Amino acid sequence: xxxxxxxxxxxxxxxxxxxxxxxxxxxxxxxxxxxxxxxxTEVGDGNLNLxxxxxxxxxxxxxxQALPYVRLVGESWPxxxxxxxxxxxxxxxxxxxxxxxxxxxLHHNEPxxxxxxxxxEPHIIMRKGLVAGTHYPRFVSDVxxxxxxxxxxxxxxxxxxxxxxxxxxxxxxxxxxxxxxxxLIFTDPYRVAxxxxxxxxxxxxxxxxxxxxxxxxxxVSRLKLKFMASPxxxxxxxxxxxxxMVTEGQTRVIDPEFAFYGPMGFDVGAVLANLLMAYFASAxxxxxxxxxxxxEGWVLETVEQVWSEFAQxxxxxxxxxxxxxxxxxxxxxxxxxxxRLEAExxxxxxxxxxxxxxxxxxxxxxxxxxxxHNIDFELIEDPRRRAIxxxxxxxxxxxxxxxxTTFQTIADVTGAARGLRDWMPEFSN
Amino acid sequence: xxxxxxxxxxxxxxxxxxxxxxxxxxxxxxxxxxxxxxxxTEVGDGNLNLxxxxxxxxxxxxxxQALPYVRLVGESWPxxxxxxxxxxxxxxxxxxxxxxxxxxxLHHNEPxxxxxxxxxEPHIIMRKGLVAGTHYPRFVSDVxxxxxxxxxxxxxxxxxxxxxxxxxxxxxxxxxxxxxxxxLIFTDPYRVAxxxxxxxxxxxxxxxxxxxxxxxxxxVSRLKLKFMASPxxxxxxxxxxxxxMVTEGQTRVIDPEFAFYGPMGFDVGAVLANLLMAYFASAxxxxxxxxxxxxEGWVLETVEQVWSEFAQxxxxxxxxxxxxxxxxxxxxxxxxxxxRLEAExxxxxxxxxxxxxxxxxxxxxxxxxxxxHNIDFELIEDPRRRAIxxxxxxxxxxxxxxxxTTFQTIADVTGAARGLRDWMPEFSN
Numbered sequence: 001x002x003x004x005x006x007x008x009x010x011x012x013x014x015x016x017x018x019x020x021x022x023x024x025x026x027x028x029x030x031x032x033x034x035x036x037x038x039x040x041t042e043v044g045d046g047n048l049n050l051x052x053x054x055x056x057x058x059x060x061x062x063x064x065q066a067l068p069y070v071r072l073v074g075e076s077w078p079x080x081x082x083x084x085x086x087x088x089x090x091x092x093x094x095x096x097x098x099x100x101x102x103x104x105x106l107h108h109n110e111p112x113x114x115x116x117x118x119x120x121e122p123h124i125i126m127r128k129g130l131v132a133g134t135h136y137p138r139f140v141s142d143v144x145x146x147x148x149x150x151x152x153x154x155x156x157x158x159x160x161x162x163x164x165x166x167x168x169x170x171x172x173x174x175x176x177x178x179x180x181x182x183x184l185i186f187t188d189p190y191r192v193a194x195x196x197x198x199x200x201x202x203x204x205x206x207x208x209x210x211x212x213x214x215x216x217x218x219x220v221s222r223l224k225l226k227f228m229a230s231p232x233x234x235x236x237x238x239x240x241x242x243x244x245m246v247t248e249g250q251t252r253v254i255d256p257e258f259a260f261y262g263p264m265g266f267d268v269g270a271v272l273a274n275l276l277m278a279y280f281a282s283a284x285x286x287x288x289x290x291x292x293x294x295x296e297g298w299v300l301e302t303v304e305q306v307w308s309e310f311a312q313x314x315x316x317x318x319x320x321x322x323x324x325x326x327x328x329x330x331x332x333x334x335x336x337x338x339x340r341l342e343a344e345x346x347x348x349x350x351x352x353x354x355x356x357x358x359x360x361x362x363x364x365x366x367x368x369x370x371x372x373h374n375i376d377f378e379l380i381e382d383p384r385r386r387a388i389x390x391x392x393x394x395x396x397x398x399x400x401x402x403x404x405t406t407f408q409t410i411a412d413v414t415g416a417a418r419g420l421r422d423w424m425p426e427f428s429n
Numbered sequence: 430x431x432x433x434x435x436x437x438x439x440x441x442x443x444x445x446x447x448x449x450x451x452x453x454x455x456x457x458x459x460x461x462x463x464x465x466x467x468x469x470t471e472v473g474d475g476n477l478n479l480x481x482x483x484x485x486x487x488x489x490x491x492x493x494q495a496l497p498y499v500r501l502v503g504e505s506w507p508x509x510x511x512x513x514x515x516x517x518x519x520x521x522x523x524x525x526x527x528x529x530x531x532x533x534x535l536h537h538n539e540p541x542x543x544x545x546x547x548x549x550e551p552h553i554i555m556r557k558g559l560v561a562g563t564h565y566p567r568f569v570s571d572v573x574x575x576x577x578x579x580x581x582x583x584x585x586x587x588x589x590x591x592x593x594x595x596x597x598x599x600x601x602x603x604x605x606x607x608x609x610x611x612x613l614i615f616t617d618p619y620r621v622a623x624x625x626x627x628x629x630x631x632x633x634x635x636x637x638x639x640x641x642x643x644x645x646x647x648x649v650s651r652l653k654l655k656f657m658a659s660p661x662x663x664x665x666x667x668x669x670x671x672x673x674m675v676t677e678g679q680t681r682v683i684d685p686e687f688a689f690y691g692p693m694g695f696d697v698g699a700v701l702a703n704l705l706m707a708y709f710a711s712a713x714x715x716x717x718x719x720x721x722x723x724x725e726g727w728v729l730e731t732v733e734q735v736w737s738e739f740a741q742x743x744x745x746x747x748x749x750x751x752x753x754x755x756x757x758x759x760x761x762x763x764x765x766x767x768x769r770l771e772a773e774x775x776x777x778x779x780x781x782x783x784x785x786x787x788x789x790x791x792x793x794x795x796x797x798x799x800x801x802h803n804i805d806f807e808l809i810e811d812p813r814r815r816a817i818x819x820x821x822x823x824x825x826x827x828x829x830x831x832x833x834t835t836f837q838t839i840a841d842v843t844g845a846a847r848g849l850r851d852w853m854p855e856f857s858n
Contacts, residue, residue: 156654156657156658161604161607161608161611161657162604162605162608164657164658165601165602165604165607166601166604168597168598168601168660169597169598169601169602172594172595172597172598172601173594173598175590175591175594175595176591178590178594179590179591182590182754187757187759187760190760191757191759191760214761214765214766214769215769217760217761217766217769218769218770218773220760221755221756221757221760221773224754224755225585225755225756228585228590228593228754228755229585229593229659229660229661229755230658230659231597231658231660232658325611325653325657326650326653326654326657326658327650327654328616328620328650330616330620331616331619331620331646331649331650332643332646336643337643337646340643340644340646340647341647344647344650
């Protein structure tokens with residue numbers, strides 16, 4: 001699927017993109033009609049890349065091209081084009097492991113750092129739907145299938161140690177994208193950093209406390225080390241609700257350019273954190289008190305089900321598809337062995353739950369004090385109301401990070417969130 | 430340092446080796462005199478390779494060539510020649526990080542899987558000295574320098590995440606050697622495996638209990654997973670007393686062909702385990718009761734000092750040379766930050782201690798029930814006396830594996846060893 005020679009990268013704006021697509025027969029066939037008639041729209045609202053939607057008489061495609069810098073910041077922050085390679089690689093593996101849950105790949109051009117995928121229509125970014133208060137009945141089932149299957153089948157439970165090491169090496173070069181996470185999630189929100197911002201003046205004292213809280217710094221540094229040195233499975237690496245496109249009946253996970261081998265709890269925690277933020281933001285979107293109670297109930301129920309269905313599916317795969325080198329079956333033969341291994345599975349998933357809780361806490365803080373915020377909170381126009389929602393999330397996040405072990409079940413998490421729903425922070429400003 | 434073309438591997442026996450060395454000017458210069466006068470002796474007593482000592486009028490060299498199979502077993506067990514590449518790579522990095530503690534590299538030929546090093550003379554394999562009851566006063570200082578420096582400087586505490594990932598990828602291809610460890614240390618001793626052997630009939634019930642003990646299987650499987658999926662630092666990977674050459678005044682660590690990025694506790698535990706085995710074997714080498722008490726006292730003191738000096742040196746490096754991405758200094762500024770980080774260092778090293786204790790237990794069991802035994806025990810001629818020494822070691826190993834957390838300090842380990850010095854196992858046979 002790779003055309004062109006290395007070294008001839010160029011940014012394809014509309015006219016050049018039209019010519020390019022016209023020259024790729026399978027894409028021209030999908031689009032149909034004369035290339036001059038294709039409607040090309042730049043829609044990238046992410047932080048890093050150019051994204052075009054192209055529509056022709058016969059159909060549409062989505063085109064994603066990496067820029068040699070961070071789009072959100074500009075040319076002053078260079079970022080390697082190789083991320084398109086890793087995204088393509090991850091998407092290919094995810095398509096194999098979790099069929100139907102990622103967009104179909106139509107074309108990839110390595111030197112151009114360009115990937116063409118099926119156009120997801122009428123899907124929208126899930127985060128937008130959550131802001132609007134929409135329920136997604138398929139989401140739990142789909143996202144837990146995606147996570148359980150992509151994480152389990154790339155882990156030592158499913159792979160030989162040699163296959164696993166090959167996988168780790170294949171993604172090791174994606175370190176510039178990992179570095180963004182290491183800095184923006186695990187470091188900058190906890191120190192003075194020029195790119196940090198938050199809802200002023202209300203959260204000023206909260207931001208200062210984040211910078212001064214050494215228990216928090218230890219907790220987040222432990223998670224950072226785990227992120228850097230625990231290649232448990234191939235992660236999506238950026239699995240927030242802005243990386244998920246949905247209709248009521250379909251779910252597609254997109255944008256795995258942060259993919260690498262890391263700790264499973266990071267992906268699971270990302271989903272939990274973004275649902276929890278949607279929950280806390282919801283009060284800020286109310287036009288009348290209690291208006292969104294049903295939605296909020298659905299979100300917390302979804303948090304609970306995401307964890308419990310993920311855990312169930314992951315453990316089921318372990319019971320049926322454990323072809324990896326970890327926990328070899330020959331060491332757990334017989335009834336006694338089976339019982340002891342099952343107890344160990346529960347201990348394993350409980351440890352993973354703790355990781356997910358901690359990572360979720362880190363994911364919340366970065367969206368409130370770091371560089372990249374999310375529309376869940378940002379679209380709350382009144383800054384005081386926004387800050388109230390954010391402060392509730394931040395209080396839960398600290399507990400998840402510092403008192404992780406007090407959350408033994410997912411109900412402990414949703415219970416704590418529910419308990420903070422109407423908590424009124426004291427703003428000194 | 431690489432000559433020849435890929436694909437022209439051949440085994441260099443004496444005549445071919447002489448011609449080869451004569452053709453490498455710097456080696457011919459070291460050896461001196463006419464090539465025909467060089468004395469070539471095959472001395473490989475390891476399990477995998479050919480090793481020659483070559484002496485000329487001017488000096489000597491050691492030549493190590495990998496065979497395409499496991500020497501101990503034969504051609505039925507193929508093993509990639511690439512291990513010579515990884516050994517060379519590891520040796521180069523160790524020479525840089527721990528100068529004077531590994532043999533000097535003189536020549537490497539990648540296609541021939543051949544490495545020429547300085548001849549270590551009059552050094553002997555440390556294990557042989559331990560069997561003879563020799564004290565090594567330099568050992569603690571040297572081996573703890575080696576471990577602290579090679580482990581710290583290849584960890585996330587000293588490297589950027591990008592450098593660390595590059596290191597992991599550079600060694601990822603050495604998985605065939607890792608697989609040997611995974612099978613022979615973490616799996617086979619705990620199940621029926623044709624290569625297992627032990628001191629029959631005395632240890633038959635112990636071997637059976639190893640195969641039936643599910644708590645042990647869980648403990649060893651957790652360690653196996655940690656071995657496979659925790660690339661904390663560049664390990665030597667086989668750091669037993671047969672991989673260390675000593676005089677009373679010098680220590681050289683050799684044979685890092687099992688090198689890869691793994692959990693630090695594996696290297697540290699290997700040293701501790703092999704000292705503990707020397708301790709338990711000692712009673713079997715007595716010609717009169719109590720004859721080796723002073724040696725045994727030195728061994729246990731050495732166990733204590735290996736841990737405490739390693740921990741001290743590792744923590745000191747962290748205090749002075751923490752240039753890595755983990756635990757960034759900006760998050761621990763000021764007096765409060767410094768104090769909290771110091772507490773975290775202690776927690777980190779305590780966790781590493783637990784790993785070392787567990788891995789040491791696994792290392793002991795494999796030498797008593799697995800494929801590769803050691804002369805500490807094997808040279809005890811009387812099988813009953815040998816089995817008594819082995820049973821004491823095995824009892825400690827089980828505690829170290831299953832009740833790891835009861836060993837909070839290294840004195841807990843040596844105390845337990847001392848308590849088993851005169852324990853008499855009951856043999857049903």
